[in-house]
Amino acid sequence: MSDRPGLRERKKAKTRALIQKEALRLFREQGYAATTVEQIAEAAEVAPSTVFRYFATKEDLVIVDQFPPFVEALDQVPPEVPPIRAVRMAMRAMIEAQTPQERADSLDREVLMLTVPELWAASIDNVTGVATTLRERLAAREGRPADDPGIRNVTGAIMGVMVGVWTDWVNNRDLDAPAHLDAALAHLEAGLPLPRP
């Protein structure tokens, strides 16, 4: 009854990964809209219909739900830690848990998502889902109702600051994104002071 995946399963996983890899490469090289599913199929050496068997829509080739690990990390931060600091810590923990390869891949994918409007659209459910979950968790931590405006504002500000860092990073890939993210959250935590010269 040992069920280590059989050849069939392994092959499926391989095909799936290959299709996605080729798709991302083509998207990067010629743009998302300019790449047809047919081209992807050809690059991955499968039939177009096979592509759709693995990914229901073209957009699904890019979208990944990266959130669960973050929530886990957040849940491990002791509840007396205030919200923004908790998010900061969870963020760090998550990033440190990734291998450099994983980190590079996920950042890569994020660039695509932030850069291509269609993808940003397709992932919006994801993003609002993240915001909602984050809000619920933070509310729970603080012993407040989920619809508390204060919690909503904190969550919004966190998301906004993160998007700010991302976009900066998209425009300048040399930036150390994790470090900037941490610094930005620290700044937010301090109440966003802007000392005048």
Added chain:
Amino acid sequence: MSDRPGLRERKKAKTRALIQKEALRLFREQGYAATTVEQIAEAAEVAPSTVFRYFATKEDLVIVDQFPPFVEALDQVPPEVPPIRAVRMAMRAMIEAQTPQERADSLDREVLMLTVPELWAASIDNVTGVATTLRERLAAREGRPADDPGIRNVTGAIMGVMVGVWTDWVNNRDLDAPAHLDAALAHLEAGLPLPRP
């Protein structure tokens, strides 16, 4: 040489407005994706090709650039006012300058944009444009470079808080959006305190 618009021009404007009005109605009633351009044409009693003559894409039926008035309002706030407060004041000024009808219409359109992923995508250029402009103006006000991380964080937080209010409002249209927006910015201005029970 007086050129008050002739009949032709007036008719064009009317047709354009009618098409857009019918489109928005249909989008509201049956959803964006479920509404075909053919239906819009039929509702507006024009040929489908006419719809495309007025609006290059289906998305263009919804998208409007609402930002310039806000920038103007912001520029009128004296430079010694700190950024978040300045935004707050500009926001208020802008809202108060609208007629109730205009206000209702623009809020209506915003719901659509926030609700329908395709539209959110189509307007993303607009949104990032807003963020960029806002960032530049705030940087100028504070006498800092446009790429200052502190300014980026403030801008991001402002945008994030605003989106938070919008989404709350989408889920509960009875909310007094302008009031909530103002309160949220005030909260942000105060450094997002969350006193524990």
Added chain:
DNA sequence: TATCTTTTGAGAGTCTACTCTCAAAAGCAT
């Protein structure tokens, strides 16, 4: 009214994501 210009409708045509069907191929179990 007669002529010139602009706008419109009709409709055929393109492109591409996505669906469906069915038979061939490939892994699987005995």
Added chain:
DNA sequence: ATGCTTTTGAGAGTAGACTCTCAAAAGATA
């Protein structure tokens, strides 16, 4: 090897956004 199940490829088909063309309609001009 033999039959059973799953996966695949081939290919035809649909839908809907968007394009193009051309002749008819309508506004402008004199």
